[in-house]
Amino acid sequence: MVASRFLASSKMPELHWTGARELARMLEAKEVSSEEVTRAFIERGQAVDDKLHAYLAPTAEIALDSARAADERRAVGNALSAFDGVPIAYKDIFCTKGVRTTSGSRILEGFVPPYDSTVVARGHGAGLPMLGKLNMDEFAMGSSTENSGYGPTHNPWDLDAVPGGSSGGSTALVAAGGSPWSWGTDTGGSVRQPASVCGLVGVKPTYGLVSRYGVIAFASSLDSPGPITRTVEDAAALLSIGAGHDPHDSTSIPNRAEDYLDGIDAGISGMRIGIVDEFQGAAGTQPGVTTRIDEAYERLEKLGAKLEHISLPSFEHGISAYYLVAPAEASSNLARYDGVRYAFRAQGDDIVSMMSRTRDEGFGDEVKRRVMLGTYALAAGYYDAYYGKAQKVRTLITRDLQRAYESVDLIVSPTSPTTAFKIGERTSDPLAMYLSDIFTVPVNMAGNAGISVPCGLSPDDGLPVGLQIIAKSLDEKTMFRAAYAFEKDLGWIDSPEGRPSL
Amino acid sequence: MGIDRAAVDHIARLARLDLSDAERSRMQTELAQILGHAERIQSLDLDGVEPTSHSIPLSNVTRPDEVGPSLTQEEALQNAPDAEDGRFKVPRIIEDA
Amino acid sequence: MNVVADKYETTIGLETHVELSTKSKMFCACEVGFAGEPNTRTCPVCLALPGSLPVANEKAIEYTLKIALALNCSIATRSLFHRKNYFYPDMPKNYQISQYDFPLGSKGFLEITGEWGTKRIGINRVHLEEDTGKSTHIGGSGRIADSDYSLEDFNRAGTPLVEIVSEPDIGSAEEARAYVTEMRALLESLDVSDVRMEEGSMRVDANISIALMGAEEFGAKVEVKNMNSIRSVARALEHEEVRQRKALDAGEILIQETRHFDEKNGTTSSLRTKEFAFDYRYFPEPDLVPFEPDPATVESIKSSLPETPAVRRQRFAAEYGLSEYDVGVLTSSRATSQWFEAAATVYAGEAKKIANWITADLFGLLNEAGIELADSKITPAQLAGLVELIDAGTISGKQAKNVLAEMFTSGKDAADIAKDLGLEQVSDEGALETAVDEVIAENADAADKVRAGQLNTIGFLVGQVMKKTKGQANPGIVNDLLKRKLS
Numbered sequence A: 001m002v003a004s005r006f007l008a009s010s011k012m013p014e015l016h017w018t019g020a021r022e023l024a025r026m027l028e029a030k031e032v033s034s035e036e037v038t039r040a041f042i043e044r045g046q047a048v049d050d051k052l053h054a055y056l057a058p059t060a061e062i063a064l065d066s067a068r069a070a071d072e073r074r075a076v077g078n079a080l081s082a083f084d085g086v087p088i089a090y091k092d093i094f095c096t097k098g099v100r101t102t103s104g105s106r107i108l109e110g111f112v113p114p115y116d117s118t119v120v121a122r123g124h125g126a127g128l129p130m131l132g133k134l135n136m137d138e139f140a141m142g143s144s145t146e147n148s149g150y151g152p153t154h155n156p157w158d159l160d161a162v163p164g165g166s167s168g169g170s171t172a173l174v175a176a177g178g179s180p181w182s183w184g185t186d187t188g189g190s191v192r193q194p195a196s197v198c199g200l201v202g203v204k205p206t207y208g209l210v211s212r213y214g215v216i217a218f219a220s221s222l223d224s225p226g227p228i229t230r231t232v233e234d235a236a237a238l239l240s241i242g243a244g245h246d247p248h249d250s251t252s253i254p255n256r257a258e259d260y261l262d263g264i265d266a267g268i269s270g271m272r273i274g275i276v277d278e279f280q281g282a283a284g285t286q287p288g289v290t291t292r293i294d295e296a297y298e299r300l301e302k303l304g305a306k307l308e309h310i311s312l313p314s315f316e317h318g319i320s321a322y323y324l325v326a327p328a329e330a331s332s333n334l335a336r337y338d339g340v341r342y343a344f345r346a347q348g349d350d351i352v353s354m355m356s357r358t359r360d361e362g363f364g365d366e367v368k369r370r371v372m373l374g375t376y377a378l379a380a381g382y383y384d385a386y387y388g389k390a391q392k393v394r395t396l397i398t399r400d401l402q403r404a405y406e407s408v409d410l411i412v413s414p415t416s417p418t419t420a421f422k423i424g425e426r427t428s429d430p431l432a433m434y435l436s437d438i439f440t441v442p443v444n445m446a447g448n449a450g451i452s453v454p455c456g457l458s459p460d461d462g463l464p465v466g467l468q469i470i471a472k473s474l475d476e477k478t479m480f481r482a483a484y485a486f487e488k489d490l491g492w493i494d495s496p497e498g499r500p501s502l
Numbered sequence B: 001m002g003i004d005r006a007a008v009d010h011i012a013r014l015a016r017l018d019l020s021d022a023e024r025s026r027m028q029t030e031l032a033q034i035l036g037h038a039e040r041i042q043s044l045d046l047d048g049v050e051p052t053s054h055s056i057p058l059s060n061v062t063r064p065d066e067v068g069p070s071l072t073q074e075e076a077l078q079n080a081p082d083a084e085d086g087r088f089k090v091p092r093i094i095e096d097a
Numbered sequence C: 001m002n003v004v005a006d007k008y009e010t011t012i013g014l015e016t017h018v019e020l021s022t023k024s025k026m027f028c029a030c031e032v033g034f035a036g037e038p039n040t041r042t043c044p045v046c047l048a049l050p051g052s053l054p055v056a057n058e059k060a061i062e063y064t065l066k067i068a069l070a071l072n073c074s075i076a077t078r079s080l081f082h083r084k085n086y087f088y089p090d091m092p093k094n095y096q097i098s099q100y101d102f103p104l105g106s107k108g109f110l111e112i113t114g115e116w117g118t119k120r121i122g123i124n125r126v127h128l129e130e131d132t133g134k135s136t137h138i139g140g141s142g143r144i145a146d147s148d149y150s151l152e153d154f155n156r157a158g159t160p161l162v163e164i165v166s167e168p169d170i171g172s173a174e175e176a177r178a179y180v181t182e183m184r185a186l187l188e189s190l191d192v193s194d195v196r197m198e199e200g201s202m203r204v205d206a207n208i209s210i211a212l213m214g215a216e217e218f219g220a221k222v223e224v225k226n227m228n229s230i231r232s233v234a235r236a237l238e239h240e241e242v243r244q245r246k247a248l249d250a251g252e253i254l255i256q257e258t259r260h261f262d263e264k265n266g267t268t269s270s271l272r273t274k275e276f277a278f279d280y281r282y283f284p285e286p287d288l289v290p291f292e293p294d295p296a297t298v299e300s301i302k303s304s305l306p307e308t309p310a311v312r313r314q315r316f317a318a319e320y321g322l323s324e325y326d327v328g329v330l331t332s333s334r335a336t337s338q339w340f341e342a343a344a345t346v347y348a349g350e351a352k353k354i355a356n357w358i359t360a361d362l363f364g365l366l367n368e369a370g371i372e373l374a375d376s377k378i379t380p381a382q383l384a385g386l387v388e389l390i391d392a393g394t395i396s397g398k399q400a401k402n403v404l405a406e407m408f409t410s411g412k413d414a415a416d417i418a419k420d421l422g423l424e425q426v427s428d429e430g431a432l433e434t435a436v437d438e439v440i441a442e443n444a445d446a447a448d449k450v451r452a453g454q455l456n457t458i459g460f461l462v463g464q465v466m467k468k469t470k471g472q473a474n475p476g477i478v479n480d481l482l483k484r485k486l487s
């Protein structure tokens, strides 16, 4: 009868365009069942995925079983959380017990983890049905999802363009209404940049706020799991579900869990916001992006924030340092993929040839390139000049930020210098691809919090542009306040223009 | 920063990557290009600057010495490419750096 | 004495690896231990499954601090774990979490005593790392070199392992033997490892180089592996000393290499034809945070360190007046010392007697049976009981040896065994008097000699009484009786 009531109610918005908080309200009010909601997202996903290729592994049956279980709990008033029954999807970098997990790599083809990552376990604990596992650049190395070992994902706003990366499957699916929200990971911008080019909200929380346990490692000292949603409120809600101390992760911050929705609507009047001189007119910034970002700055001022220019001299070295630190850690993290204990093995008549062939055949070009780069940066005779110096640059970036936060509460910039570029446009030029992370990378290097929030479509190509807001470590609440105020005043996401015509 | 073919071969062996000749040549060009960009930080005066290996000020994170559940042998070998007598089977082991 | 020996100078450095006897592994909760089917003590962490992360075992760190402090090391104020990167199929992550430039302990020493007197061997570092899994080589001779393939068991992977690196202060195979013996006893006294070299819970690798006396720099460094007992460490190094000296005499140039010790024929052979320059690409382990030992904790560990074998040796000599030999045997292990002291406290008389019975007789039996004191049936109190029987004259020292042998196998008390074997001596004068009278009657002239004051003849009469009583008479009592009757 739940269903009939749903069908009866007229002016019911299309379920798959409904945000997580609204879905939670409807479930609580028994206006709809989790099974209906979950089925709506599964069907939407099936309808669009042959165009997008966002999914690596849909888990419709698992999702529907969990949805029915959620409905039973709600029927007897035993909801696991306010979001019990609201479905979700995960980047394929999160280990899921009994469900194949590949991190977008052929070397892990067919790998079935015997355990859940902490983020997924907390999702289950909150009663979120799992829609499936989503495409990504292999081992999260990339900014376009073209480096997936299983083929590229397409941007719902322009099927010839990339959805960004490395969490491109997670942003494409949510942008197309295939899931209310999803989890990605951000090592150098891999949540914020794809969210930006898909017209979504993407959060890179403070390093250590969300557990890395069960997240297939790319660069351990930089990896940060983060929410991908259509609204700032949903992002704050999903972070509240996933954040908190985890004894399985030695780098997990021993903080008490917070409700990031608290005071999210307090406004930003009087807030001091810094604009980074070094980023102004950065090489390769698309004019249409600059237009929207300048408007965004004006809007923040209109909302009562005090904007001021700040200088972060070390930021111009962020990319150079990042592309030594991240590959160095990756070269070691990826050593375990050797054909001995799990998944892909190439034949070889001794251990060295077996391992070397397995890795040559199992890894894609970008992964091999970074493993080589990282091995080089750590090798005897080069360590001090490369890895050693890069770690010192990290210290400078952190110092610059600390100094900046003495005079401002938040820092703003574009999330990405350009909107979504065309598939294949940059694959031939790795360095150009790396430079698209220029605004996001320093935040990972310092371990701070950052968010990308939509600020409309670029006038030159009609594709989404994202504003990046950078907060102090563990100051996510201030960050959400500003993002929320901006989003509500812009009103773009709830307008017809806020959805791709797919 | 020039990087010669010998260096590429050495790094490929350290990294256990059986790269083709074509891959090695391409790798040589690309690594040189990327490292060239990284050259910028070579010029920085970083004497006396402490390296940052962790961006969070945590220390002394340990666990109590308590035994928890392990996987069964079947679970441990579930994803194994090759196994025998409850153990992972690997080709002849040769010594190599 | 040996002319060759004087011409050259031997320099030895030892690297000791000890598996800690914690309940769980270094970075995961899997149980530590040798028992169990292969790959039944593994989890996502120690199998290096994608996404797993290490969390350090606090007990392992405490044990490492204990070892470092017992070796007189200074404790780091800030210690880091590093990744040591190299590919090997018994190492799941293909890197070992170890320590590099910030070990928990450094700059300590261990004192060894011998014909050279007492010598201080420097300890360069004491650091904490993780053990590998176990490879079994199938086909060929079972040695890695000619096997067809290998099988990997990861039950041992991730066991806490402490590495103790000595300075190159060891000057001979004998000093090396003393160092390993002392190290083993020290570690055993700390109760942090079962230090069984045969089972690999304590492993020793050596670096030995030989140069002309007073030469500026060391000779070529030769690494010797696969020494599975203290004895084989000494044998291997003796062999190397001779081999390298002969080579140098013959004008050969020694190369830096790794050699494998062959237990059977006591020789070493080169492990690899070509020697690689390993490049471990150490860098700080990003999955773990720094460890900063709390000074108060370090102090309390230091103050609660147990008696070291060296101190115990001095105490045993002073307190019990034991010979150097007895002290050596009785302090060879914590278990032996405790066993001795338990017996000595129960026993009312001189502890020295207990010591003699342990070192002379009991150890003989143990060696024959090839077991440890701890595993034998006999208890300290039982040994004390045996010695008391001798003191009371209930049994003779000679009979006691048989009783001990019986106790050793049956675990019964000395008194019961003496009864069963009918060994108790007849000490009851009434019972002996008739026999004494008969002997006096049968040997009238001998008796007269005694009456005349030739007391040395009394021995002959005692002998006769013993014959009559088939050796069961207490000779002391018989002696007294004869004296009384013939005075």
Ligand SMILES: [Mg+2]
Pocket (backbone or CB within 6 Å): C017, C129, C163
């Ligand atoms: Mg070691």
Ligand SMILES: [Zn+2]
Pocket (backbone or CB within 6 Å): C025, C028, C029, C030, C041, C042, C043, C044, C045, C046, C047, C158
């Ligand atoms: Zn384990």
